Each structure stands twice: as structure tokens, then as C-alpha cells.
Amino acid sequence: MTTESAIPVNIITGFLGSGKTTLLQRLLRSPQLANTAVLINEFGEVGLDHMLLEAVDTETVVLQSGCICCTIRGDLKDSISALYGKRERGEIPPFERLAIETTGLADPAPILFTVMADPVLRHHFRLGNVVTTVDAVNAARHMADNPESVKQVAIADRLVLTKTDLDEAGDEAEIHAALRALNPTAPIFEAASDEIEPDALIANDIHDPAGKTAEVRHWLAREADLSETDHGHDVNRHDGDIHAFCLIFEKPLDWTAFGIWLTMLLHAHGEAVLRVKGLLNVVDLPAPVAIHGVQHLVHPPVHLERWPDRDRRSRIVFIVRGLERGPILRSLAAFNRLAEERATFR
Amino acid sequence: MCGLCGVLGVEDHWTDTAASPAVFAGRKTPRTRRHERQRRAVLANRVLAFYGMNLSDWQGTRYLLATATGRTQIIDHLAALWPAAAKMAKTPCDPLDPALITSLEADRGR
Structure with missing residues (x-):
């Protein structure tokens, strides 16, 4: 089915x-x-x-x-x-x-x-x-x-x-x-x-053919507020360890490297990654790929016919408990670069 | 099931592009399933090298994860790789580990 x-x-x-x-x-x-x-x-x-x-x-x-x-x-x-x-x-x-x-x-x-x-x-x-x-x-x-x-x-x-x-x-x-x-x-x-x-x-x-582009717009609606710093992260509050941030990548991401990275991240920190929702510009693909997951589980990727706006960057929103944006960004960038260096083996 | 070796088919994983043909159909340079698995093993090995381990595709259905001393385990897909690797390496496999990231950043196509 x-x-x-x-x-x-x-x-x-x-x-x-x-x-x-x-x-x-x-x-x-x-x-x-x-x-x-x-x-x-x-x-x-x-x-x-x-x-x-x-x-x-x-x-x-x-x-x-x-x-x-x-x-x-x-x-x-x-x-x-x-x-x-x-x-x-x-x-x-x-x-x-x-x-x-x-x-x-x-x-x-x-x-x-x-x-x-x-x-x-x-x-x-x-x-x-x-x-x-x-x-x-x-x-x-x-x-x-x-x-x-x-x-x-x-x-x-x-x-x-x-x-x-x-x-x-x-x-x-x-x-x-x-x-x-x-x-x-x-x-x-x-x-x-x-x-x-x-x-x-x-x-x-996200699985509704008529509504999935609008759904992705909801995910990314506040991306601009979230891309620079950890948003609303106040460690003194009781709920302060749960917060959201957005990772943005200018260059297309390699799907294989991304899969290796996200499975490894969820293996190590799945409990802390409450939700991940993103729109990826994948190397070699003309249309964007939407991904979303809950803790250790990731839904099958969803194909979007076209980009929801003029922005062609990959944008991934994380809602996490106790994880910081900086190391996650650096880690994904390092994994993605492994694929870039292997340009001959596509 | 393969009649020759008795291997049951493996459930698709979300990372397999073959499992989501509608998503990856528009690819400019299509890859075969076998090609994709080989490439996944090559990229994973750049990470696994940090833990002294190696991954290889086995018959297009499973992966073999091996340590430098030759201890080997059969892996179904990527999600099963990391728990097995952590157990065999006797250390957590964490992509946020600064030592791993530094090592990957220094890796220039070993």
C-alpha cells in the first residue's frame, strides 16, 4: 500500500x-x-x-x-x-x-x-x-x-x-x-x-497532494527567526531545554550523505530530537524533497512538484531537547563535504 | 527469498531512493540500486574509519560491517548500522562528537 x-x-x-x-x-x-x-x-x-x-x-x-x-x-x-x-x-x-x-x-x-x-x-x-x-x-x-x-x-x-x-x-x-x-x-x-x-x-x-506545498510553508514560516540563533532557549525556564532552530544550506545536499548523517544523529540523540521537518535541495534532483521525523523515526521522503517560494536553499527545522544548533550544523556540513569531495563517484 | 542462499528480502529504509521512486525519479543521472548501495558504503566508510571499521555491500541485500580484526556483523540497513557499530567499537557513535567532526573536516579523500 x-x-x-x-x-x-x-x-x-x-x-x-x-x-x-x-x-x-x-x-x-x-x-x-x-x-x-x-x-x-x-x-x-x-x-x-x-x-x-x-x-x-x-x-x-x-x-x-x-x-x-x-x-x-x-x-x-x-x-x-x-x-x-x-x-x-x-x-x-x-x-x-x-x-x-x-x-x-x-x-x-x-x-x-x-x-x-x-x-x-x-x-x-x-x-x-x-x-x-x-x-x-x-x-x-x-x-x-x-x-x-x-x-x-x-x-x-x-x-x-x-x-x-x-x-x-x-x-x-x-x-x-x-x-x-x-x-x-x-x-x-x-x-x-x-x-x-x-x-x-x-x-x-504533508501527504495531501493538494496541500503539501502549503504544509511545507507552515514548517518554514518562521525560518528567518530561527536561522541565526537558538530560538527561545532560556535555560532558566522549566521548559527551557526544549527549543527550536533552523539549519540552512546554500549548496545542495547529497542524499546519501544526509541519510548516513541523520540515521547516525537519531541513533545517538533520537530521544532529544522531538521533531525534524525540512525541505531539501538534493544534488541532482530538479524538485525539492520534504523530510519529517519524530524522535527515532523518519517518514519516507515526500516529493514536491515545485519549490514553495523562490528560495532554493535547504532548510531544516529541528525541535530538540538540550541539543545546540552549532554542533549539528557543523556535523552535517562535515558529512556533506565527504560526498562533495567524491565528485567522481556519483 | 533467494533460493540459493535462503536470504529473505529486506524491508526498505527511508534512505533508499529505490523505496521512493516518485521522489527520486527526476534524477539527472540515475543510479542503479547496486550503485547507490556501493556509494553509501564508500561514504559510510569515511565515517566508520574513525572507529576502525569498514562497511561493504553484500549481494545487494545486506551490508557487512567489519572491524580491523575481522569481526563481522550482517546489517540490514543504515538504521541498524549505528547501534551495531557502537557495540562493536565499544564506544558511542555520535555525529556531534567534536573529535569525529574534526577528523572528518581534516579528511580529504583518503
Whole structure:
């Protein structure tokens, strides 16, 4: 199965009480997402999330083992496989998308891994946008006290700021700046004031033929702010070790050398590379190649028909924990030069 | 499976251009799969030399990673290379290691 025909899986994450279920309910009412199956994680004694969701989607399957993150990756895999089996046997409608709502306390990375790395699942499913809800009233406290909350923001493809209408302190600009520092690649939506288009949040991703160029523009939207220094890196803050930066290369990169370098970087520092998203000008190729990865895993490269703008430089945005831009830039440049020197062996 | 040697096919890795034909179809000078693997081994060896190791393509399906003393391990693809290399070299293989970067910067086509 090709990436285009695989069923997209969207992860809806966000800290406790940040409005994940409300957002999901709102999205599932739209006709674009009518054929979406939903997996939720029952957490705690009362399956409140499930009770709320049941009215929305009768195909809800509740995971019984508590936290998705660490204990039941196997369960999650089994739940998705079972759902797919029912779909293939015609026992449930042929859903075209799967949404997984995580618990507020979950690190979303293991869920992404399950979808991307499981040898069976990855032939039928592909990862879609990761949507993270952020409660505007409590964002600062959540992010200061809970590393999971910071990681949920850092790993997101879309950020949805909720409860802005209840935020009496009115420090929205500050929250925007904090989110931008952690994740400059994800567009921010406001649930209370924006008319949220399900397509913009869920469907438009790097594998959407019509939307992939626009998606790459989101990745690189703040590239100019990120290219000179480590952005928003304040070691005194609790979340200060997660930050973003952009590497820019004037000359085309050699794909083989890049592959050797990135696999080695992720082997040594995969835990610390929360996301990597980039547009590469590859030696010998007329069109750009988009790459993106989450921690140890990298998606298959994506072909873009044309450059999204006039800039022909390779640009790679990293969202990392505790790594510095300088050594990464120097390292990739050194690896790439090995290929340049071997010009005769192309 | 190859009937002669009993080797199962290997899953594609994201670094293999053959696994993403749509992405690399527009290449001005196309490479065969075998050519690409040879070239990957040549470039990887510039890095592995720092750890006293060598990589070679084996039958276009696997790689052989060998130490200077001849200890050898079969590797499926690049992602499997680095954990194996670190284990055999008994040292972390870190591309951000300043000593490695300095060595690569000084390397002028050994």
C-alpha cells in the first residue's frame, strides 16, 4: 500500500482539561470527518471521555489498560488491528480516517511510534497531523509543572488554543510566544474565536497532494527567526531545554550523505530530537524533497512538484531537547563535504 | 527469498531512493540500486574509519560491517548500522562528537 492510499491516523493530545474531547466532538460533526473511526483511552475510574464521545461516534473502542503511553502500546496496536479487521470484513463502515484521543498525561510519542513502526500497521495506516490542545487559562502552569505538556506542544503539527474566552488575565500574546518558541512549525488556531476548518486542522498534511506545498510553508514560516540563533532557549525556564532552530544550506545536499548523517544523529540523540521537518535541495534532483521525523523515526521522503517560494536553499527545522544548533550544523556540513569531495563517484 | 542462499528480502529504509521512486525519479543521472548501495558504503566508510571499521555491500541485500580484526556483523540497513557499530567499537557513535567532526573536516579523500 502506498502512503497516499494508507488510512491517516490523527492523534488528538493535550493536557488534562484542555478540551480535547470538546474539539473532537466539534470536528466529528463536520461532514468532512463523517467517516472517521475514533479510539479513546479510558483513564481513571470513570470513563468520562468515553461517555461524552459515545453520542458522537458509535465506533468508539475504549482501551482498558489505563495510560496509552507506556503500558499498552500492544493494546493500542491490537485495537487498531481489530478495527482494521472489522473494516475489512465489512462489520463496520469502511472508515477513511482514524482519530486517537490520548490521555492528558500521555507522552504522545509512543502512540506515533506504534502507528509508524509496527510492521503490520504501517502497511495500512500512516500518521496524519498531531493536534495538541492548549488551555489558555492554565497553559503557563501546565507547561511549567508538567514535562508531558511541553512535549505535547513540541511534537504537534497543529496547536489549538482553547478557553481564550475564559482567560481573564488576557496574556494571549505571551502564550502564543511561548508556544512559538517550543514549536515554530505548527499553525496556532483559537477554538473560541476561529471558525476551525476541519480540513485545515486534520486533513491538510504533508501527504495531501493538494496541500503539501502549503504544509511545507507552515514548517518554514518562521525560518528567518530561527536561522541565526537558538530560538527561545532560556535555560532558566522549566521548559527551557526544549527549543527550536533552523539549519540552512546554500549548496545542495547529497542524499546519501544526509541519510548516513541523520540515521547516525537519531541513533545517538533520537530521544532529544522531538521533531525534524525540512525541505531539501538534493544534488541532482530538479524538485525539492520534504523530510519529517519524530524522535527515532523518519517518514519516507515526500516529493514536491515545485519549490514553495523562490528560495532554493535547504532548510531544516529541528525541535530538540538540550541539543545546540552549532554542533549539528557543523556535523552535517562535515558529512556533506565527504560526498562533495567524491565528485567522481556519483 | 533467494533460493540459493535462503536470504529473505529486506524491508526498505527511508534512505533508499529505490523505496521512493516518485521522489527520486527526476534524477539527472540515475543510479542503479547496486550503485547507490556501493556509494553509501564508500561514504559510510569515511565515517566508520574513525572507529576502525569498514562497511561493504553484500549481494545487494545486506551490508557487512567489519572491524580491523575481522569481526563481522550482517546489517540490514543504515538504521541498524549505528547501534551495531557502537557495540562493536565499544564506544558511542555520535555525529556531534567534536573529535569525529574534526577528523572528518581534516579528511580529504583518503
